[in-house]
Amino acid sequence: MALSTYLAGRSRDELTLTDPDFLNDRRVELRLASPVVSADRTAHTVVTADDDRIRYDALVLATGSRPFVPPVPGRDLTHCFVYRTFEDLDAILRTVRPGSQGVVVGGGLLGLEAAHALSRLGVRPHVVETAPHLMPAQLDAGAAEVLHRHAAGLGLRLHCGTAVAEVHARSDGTVRAVTLGDGATLDADLVVFAAGIRPRDELAGPLDLARGERGGFLVDAYCRTADRHIWAVGECAAVQGRCHGLVAPGYAMAESVAAQLTGRDVEPFNRTDGSTTLKLLGVHVATFGTTVHPGDPRPVEVAFADGIARYAKVFLRPDTGSLLGGILAGDTGSRSPLGSFVGRRPPADLEQLLLP
Numbered sequence: 001m002a003l004s005t006y007l008a009g010r011s012r013d014e015l016t017l018t019d020p021d022f023l024n025d026r027r028v029e030l031r032l033a034s035p036v037v038s039a040d041r042t043a044h045t046v047v048t049a050d051d052d053r054i055r056y057d058a059l060v061l062a063t064g065s066r067p068f069v070p071p072v073p074g075r076d077l078t079h080c081f082v083y084r085t086f087e088d089l090d091a092i093l094r095t096v097r098p099g100s101q102g103v104v105v106g107g108g109l110l111g112l113e114a115a116h117a118l119s120r121l122g123v124r125p126h127v128v129e130t131a132p133h134l135m136p137a138q139l140d141a142g143a144a145e146v147l148h149r150h151a152a153g154l155g156l157r158l159h160c161g162t163a164v165a166e167v168h169a170r171s172d173g174t175v176r177a178v179t180l181g182d183g184a185t186l187d188a189d190l191v192v193f194a195a196g197i198r199p200r201d202e203l204a205g206p207l208d209l210a211r212g213e214r215g216g217f218l219v220d221a222y223c224r225t226a227d228r229h230i231w232a233v234g235e236c237a238a239v240q241g242r243c244h245g246l247v248a249p250g251y252a253m254a255e256s257v258a259a260q261l262t263g264r265d266v267e268p269f270n271r272t273d274g275s276t277t278l279k280l281l282g283v284h285v286a287t288f289g290t291t292v293h294p295g296d297p298r299p300v301e302v303a304f305a306d307g308i309a310r311y312a313k314v315f316l317r318p319d320t321g322s323l324l325g326g327i328l329a330g331d332t333g334s335r336s337p338l339g340s341f342v343g344r345r346p347p348a349d350l351e352q353l354l355l356p
Contacts, residue, residue, distance in 0.1 A: 004113045058230075059231070061232040067196075067197060070195055078175070083193070092118075100122070124157070126159060139329065150283050167191055210226060217236055219238065221269050222268055253269055287326070313327045323338065
């Protein structure tokens with residue numbers, strides 16, 4: 001999310017998370033361009049590419065993630081970008097011109113932010129999402145429709161339920177057009193891939209650590225691997241099998257591990273429900289509790305909508321009526337107090353709480 005503010009003119013210094021003096025702390029030893037390439041869990045030692053051997057009492061893996069770029073022909077052409085680092089954005093800024101045609105691959109949180117940022121630079125962006133609707137990881141079809149209408153009103157040209165099949169080049173090797181899986185061809189001067197991330201878990205092999213089903217170092221609710229001396233936090237951690245791509249869960253994991261390493265009381269990491277509250281393209285979006293319910297018994301679903309501007313859905317246990325979770329979009333997304341009722345029976349007048 002902060003990346004887009006860089007395109008709008010904020011400086012790198014303004015977006016730096018830590019005070020530069022932090023690295024001058026005598027307790028911190030910073031080693032750059034020296035990746036860990038192997039490890040010995042028995043000897044509690046990691047080995048860097050420079051063949052330095054560093055002994056540890058506790059090892060915290062915070063290797064992050066890398067952008068996922070779909071394996072489509074033409075993905076490496078000049079003016080194909082990912083949306084990840086300051087260097088990526090500097091390259092985009094050098095390329096865009098008012099009136100340029102852009103294609104953003106990915107209709108999730110990052111893709112929509114990228115498309116909106118491009119539109120503010122004068123680019124006319126398309127957004128291509130393989131799922132049937134926008135933000136499929138967080139929203140259902142009803143909530144996504146509120147977001148879809150608003151995004152279209154901002155000038156984003158949306159293509160859901162299809163994928164990029166090929167990126168075509170001009171004679172000079174730069175991007176000319178994109179062909180979609182449904183046969184449509186979109187003129188394009190640049191392509192931005194914002195189609196998700198993959199955890200950087202390559203050290204799972206050298207460390208003989210288990211990975212989650214979709215990658216990431218497999219850890220328990222305390223972010224600890226099967227080795228009691230090794231933890232993982234952030235986008236590289238598969239907490240009880242699930243990776244989290246947002247910043248708030250990463251901060252919570254770091255707090256949990258820091259508390260454990262310093263002997264403080266600690267609660268297990270409890271963000272496995274995927275709760276999210278954010279404002280995207282001017283639309284408030286929120287999820288709370290559990291919104292994915294595989295198996296039986298199926299929850300009772302109660303949905304409310306107010307024209308095209310507001311949408312809310314809650315999930316209730318069929319036996320007790322207690323609240324399992326909910327999805328909110330529009331004016332209600334930032335104000336509903338229902339999240340505090342998770343695990344309890346909500347008040348009878350749900351509509352008043354959902355659409356105040």
